[in-house]
Amino acid sequence: MPQKDPCQKQACAIQKCLQANKYMESMCEEVIRNMRRCCEVHRGNSTCCSGFKDSKPTENKTET
Known part of the structure; x- marks a missing residue:
């Protein structure tokens, strides 16, 4: 039985x-953020993430 994505x-x-x-x-920024987080954790194990592209660059944290 195949595992669920x-x-x-x-x-x-x-x-x-x-x-x-x-x-x-x-209107869907929060659910998109949740998908990004999931893909960060399950990058190699999720076929859903294979087609998910970041439309916005990740936030860069800079220290001053």
């Missing part, structure tokens, strides 16, 4: 949110 829940949440908000990404 560890980030499938987050990928489905993105689709649901986008559909509910007429595909306005700005």
Whole structure:
């Protein structure tokens, strides 16, 4: 029996949110962040992450 994709829940949440908000990404920033976090953890184990691209660069933390 194949294992469930560890980030499938987050990928489905993105689709649901986008559909509910007429595909306005700005309305789904939190679920997109959750997907990014999941992909960071499960990079090699999630087929959902293979097609997930960051549209925005990651935040750079700079110290002054």
